Amino acid sequence: MISDFSVPEFIFREFLLWLLVQSEINDGSFELGGEFISFRVEDQLKLEGEGDVRQTDLKKGVPSISREARSALINGKLPTRMRVRLVVGGDEYIFVLDSKLMEIRGLKMPVVPLSEAELRMEQRIFHLSQVYRMLELLFNQFAVLRLDSDKWAVQVKEINQWLQEKPS
Amino acid sequence: MGFLKGSLGIKRYFIENPDAFREGREKVVERMLRYQFRSIEGAAVEEAVGWVSPFRSYDSKIKVEDTFLDSNIFLAMRVDRKVVPRLLLDSKVNQKLDSGAVVVKGKQELKQLKENMRQELLLKALPEPRIIEGVIDLPHATLYLNTASHRASGLFLSLFEKTFDVLPAHIDPTGFAFLTLKEDSKLQALSDTEESCFHDI
Secondary structure, three states, X not given: OOOXXXXXXXXXXXXXXXXXXXXXXXXXXXXXXXXXEEEEEEEEEXXXXXXXXXXXXXXXXXXXXXXXXXXXXXXXXXEEEEEEEEEEOOEEEXXXXXXXXXXXXXXXXXXXXXOOHHHHHHHHHHHHHHHHHHHHHHHHHHHHHHOOHHHHHHHHHHHHHHHHOOOO | OEOOEOOEEEEEEEXXXXXXXXXXXXXXXXXXXXXXXXXXXXXXXXXXXXXXXXXXXXXXXXXXXXXXXXXXXXXXXXXXXOOOOHHHHHHHHHHHHHHOOOOOOHHHHHHHHHHHHHHHHHHHOOOEEEEEEEEEEHHHOEEEXXXXXXXXXXXXXXXXXXXXXXXXXXXXXXXXXXXXXXXXXXXXXXXXXXXXXXXXX
């Protein structure tokens, strides 16, 4: 668990940006190990970077496709926090993902219609580990691309093209 | 709200040596009972921290059947805190001084008077309880803490370490990457990567 290395924070910001753009390009659909999941940015997006205004908070509406989000990204800001909706099989999860801590906040999980505490807890833990498993699979997919300079160049081009598009 | 219902704010920790939890269920509960919660109602104590039953926050009698749920261990830490408002303390001290009941000579005596008054008020103050829940997913040696607060998680980990002689390691972003990539070489490559440019094109 203890590592000699420290992964810089920008990697996690780039991960969030990649998730945001890929979800917009592919209508939220990701293939993870043969399974299709849906991952969409919801009504909360925080972008941070250098410059005169260092933080842009977008709430309500659909921040991911807004002019404000693209403008902030073009000006060098990257996502540091976003509320997402993840659907795996029939299970839906809503949570806030933070690039600085890679922690999950405000996690809403499917209702477990069981009265017995033991079974309910088992289900809740299953859902919790499912969310982390999906995030790890997504990060793994991102890391494979990020560590291959040719593949990452294609991704950067795709992201830049998306940034230049006019929001629909 | 809690682990069993409502939304969660999760901090994740890795338990590198989960031997303490394999000693047997009774032994685990025995360890917890050594640090069970003790009420500070009617006592001049500012804070109390200890384990309670996950299903009955008023009950310090922790039972095996409440704690072990299948392969998970359900923990609940109760923190009771009493606060004496500064304004109340000052006004009580001034009232005493103005009534002539006490005469203080110098700063030291005034300090002592304030401290005595604070103790008196602490005795009467009602504690504000807070429950911090944690679940140990034993097969994955992972502790999930349901709190976003650094202070609360610090208190929980401190009690956890005293109780079980093991301090879980926080899964920070690098820990998250390590768990995902599982290889030091990949982690090193990621650490050496330069930032991409998505702007000014």
